[in-house]
Amino acid sequence: MSGIDKTLHQVFGYADFRPGQRPVIETLIAGRSAAAIFPTGSGKSLCYQLPALHLPHLTLVISPLLALMQDQLSFLRRHGIPAASIDSNQSRDETRAIMEDVAQGEIRILMISVERLKNERFWAFIRRVPLSLMVVDEAHCISEWGHNFRPDYLKLPDARRELGIPQVLLLTATATPKVIDDMCARFTIEACDVTATGFYRPNLDLQVAPVPAEQRPRRLVDWLRPRLTQATPPACIVYVTLQQTAERIAAYLQAAGLPAVAYHAGLDAETRAGLQDEFMAGRSPCIVATIAFGMGIDKADIRAVVHYDLPKSVENYSQEIGRAGRDGAPAECLMLAGGDHLNVLENFAYGDTPERDAIARVIAALPSAGQAWEFTLTTLSRDSDIRPLPLKTLLVQLELRGVIRPRYSYFAEYRFQLLEAAESLAGRFQGERRAFVEAILAASSRARTWHSLDFAALERLGAERGLDTSRRRVITALDYFVDKGWMVLESRQMTEVFDVVARVDDATLITALHDYFSDKEDAEIARLHAMLALFETEDCLTRRLADWFGDARAPERCGHCSACRGEVARLPAPPLPTPLDERDPLALCAPLRALLAEADEADAATPALLARFLCGLTSPRLIRLKARRLAGFAALEAYPYAEVATWLTRRLGQ
Known part of the structure; x- marks a missing residue:
């Protein structure tokens, strides 16, 4: 052996x-x-x-x-x-x-x-x-x-x-x-x-049975009732996209007499942990959840996964249904969503695409080549009005294009509380090490019990006294003091430091970066439509899913999916909303424009920002201004963001 x-x-x-x-x-x-x-x-x-x-x-x-x-x-x-x-x-x-x-x-x-x-x-x-x-x-x-x-x-x-x-x-x-x-x-x-090892799961029964949005809650109840009213109800997960949908559908199931609870990232950590423990122990058989639930859930006997809303991609769908039937026993995976949810997912993709002007604000913040660029992500996100995740992507693109190179990250603020007298701490060391500790203490201003370390002052002291006061040595020493129980240490304000390697033509760079994000946006939208095509396939659904991941080992027809049973899905389209040209853009946007003017930010009222507001998409600026509470926020969430932005550009003449 x-x-x-x-x-x-x-x-x-x-x-x-x-x-x-x-x-x-x-x-x-x-x-x-x-x-x-x-x-x-x-x-x-x-x-x-x-x-x-x-x-x-x-x-x-x-x-x-x-x-x-x-x-x-x-x-x-x-x-x-x-x-x-x-x-x-x-x-x-x-x-x-x-x-x-x-x-x-x-x-x-x-x-x-x-x-x-x-x-x-x-x-x-x-x-x-x-x-x-x-x-x-x-x-x-x-x-x-x-x-x-x-x-x-x-x-x-x-x-x-x-x-x-x-x-x-x-x-x-x-x-x-x-x-x-x-x-x-x-x-x-x-x-x-x-x-x-392949993606084919012979124990999963894949069902695509989409219904219009207004009929979906009743259909969900009808499907879950015979399962959740058994003497020992099987474990089920119902996936939704939005937190408020999780709350609403869980309440609807409870009103129908079915045991269901809502789970989403808006709940505090203790509540989420309790809900997860109840589900894992089998005491709470049905969770109505956003995708915040599921990662790391190692429960082998989940018997049903229902998609009430569309998943975000084929990969997400595969990952989420993969939580069913891990014990190898039969499990059911039901798709109820239709095309009426597509706008929500498309708008998520649009919401992560920075405006051209926002990219320009980041490029304008770059110093000259050969200089260091220091910033906190929070501040740069606020000043550029780009969400943190796409902003990180933008920074990586600047790296890949040879414009910047990361040096290090550091906490701008270090403060410590001594658990013994300063003289006692310094007295633990001799010679150069004692002088080094004394320099740290001398370069730290004290407010009651906490000392704030001034690295610039420490660097000057080091130069004057001939000491190595490099940042790495100082941080190592502070951690050592903490390990020994001589001080309590806190660090805040993570600061990124990049070298600016080269400055290229700003207009060319801004165009290239905007094109990159536009291409990513197009790819995300194409992925959504590829997912819809998968659900409407006349071929074996299981085989099509395996093909997506390059797995040729699945059978041509599995015999345990709705397509193989002749139940070819046609996803219902959303009801047509009132044509945009019948809406009044000035009236809809007035609350936000008034707020921007009050904050002396009237120039920020671009069609893109106004479209985000009307479609219910947030940005750092909208969050800072608490625009969600205004009349008009999400008033046009049933419309595609791109369509709203084009309409505003045409109607407002910008």
């Missing part, structure tokens, strides 16, 4: 590997990097959990969601595997204890979010820790050609090189062939080290 087989039996208690796991694990044990493309719930996590016990140093797992970490941590701890996560919900003492265990080699697996790598203090710590393997969970997030693209993921190849991590494992459940090629190219993973 091989070493990995012994570990599988003795540590994890499994008799054999699931499909695809062995080749991935053997590749890692052999010292190469690998990628695993397995459907949701088919055992991707074991592909790093088992090798971590055989590799000499720490396995660092990058995961996009706290829920994913907590679920996997619970599993590892049940099996006696030393693992931990560092996240923003922990106290400073908890984080410090975990970092100490990592430094001592007592932790085999450490899980973090991708944003943690931008934390100055964490980076100073982790670069001193020997690392064997970087695991990138939800690795499709690195590709601009896939769904859920996250700009910060593009930095992971550079982070891997800087940290000297010899091996990488990429994990995803939803990646098209183009996305797989893209993410593997970024980490130089050979095609022979990519394992894909």
Whole structure:
């Protein structure tokens, strides 16, 4: 019996590997990097959990969601595997204890979010820790050609090189062939080290039975009633797009006498955790949820997944139905949504496209070539009126075009509270080290019990006294003082620092960036329409879904989807709204224009901003002005954003 087989039996208690796991694990044990493309719930996590016990140093797992970490941590701890996560919900003492265990080699697996790598203090710590393997969970997030693209993921190849991590494992459940090629190219993973097990799930019954919006609540009740009124109701998830829809539909089901609760990101963390625990324990069989629910939910016996609204993409649909029937027993996946929900999803895509003028404001903020560019993301988002996520994408594009290069991120503000007298702290050291500590204390202004560190003043003191007061040394020293229990430390105001490498013609650059975002917008809209075409197919739905992901192993006709049963779907179109030309744009926009004028921002009333307002799409400016409370907000949410923007441009003469 091989070493990995012994570990599988003795540590994890499994008799054999699931499909695809062995080749991935053997590749890692052999010292190469690998990628695993397995459907949701088919055992991707074991592909790093088992090798971590055989590799000499720490396995660092990058995961996009706290829920994913907590679920996997619970599993590892049940099996006696030393693992931990560092996240923003922990106290400073908890984080410090975990970092100490990592430094001592007592932790085999450490899980973090991708944003943690931008934390100055964490980076100073982790670069001193020997690392064997970087695991990138939800690795499709690195590709601009896939769904859920996250700009910060593009930095992971550079982070891997800087940290000297010899091996990488990429994990995803939803990646098209183009996305797989893209993410593997970024980490130089050979095609022979990519394992894909296929997307065909013979136990899932796929049903597309769309109904008009006004009939959908009753149809949902009729479909759920025979299932949820059983003596032991099966676990069901009903997916919706908006938080208010989750609340409304859960209330409707409750009024019909069915056990249902709403779950969405607008609920506080304690409430969400309680709802999830109730669902996992089987005490709350039906969750009506936005996509905030599901990631990291390792419940094997979910018997039904219903899409009340359209999913955001084919990939999202595959991921969400993949939560049903993980135990291999039959499960049902019902699509009720029709084309009447398409405008909402299209407007999400439009809402992430920055205006040309907004891009110009970012470019105008760039200093000359050869200079450093410092900013906080919050401030730049506010000043440019670009949402944080597309703003991050814009910054990455400036990097890829050779305009800027990241130097580092730092907290603009550090403050500390001494737990002993300043003289006592300095007295713990001798010679140059004592002079260094005294300089830190001298460069810190005190307000009652808290000291605020002035790095500029410290740099001047260092130069005067001949001391090394480099930022890295100072941060390392402060963390050491905290570890020893000599001070409490707080850091705030994350600041990004980039070198401006080159300045090109601004107009050309702005046009190129605007075209890039327009192309992404077109691609997102095309993905939505490809999803509608999938649901209306006359061919086997299961086969079409497998084809999307490049899986040729599914049967031509599965026999367990609505298309195979001859139930070809025709998604109902939304009712035609009143023609825009019969609406009064001046009256609709008047409340927002008055508010902008009052704030001395009348010039910001562009057709694009007004269209966002009328379609119910937010932006940093609209959030800051609390425009959601105004009459007219979302008054035209039934119309496509692009159509509203064109209409406003024509009618308002801008």
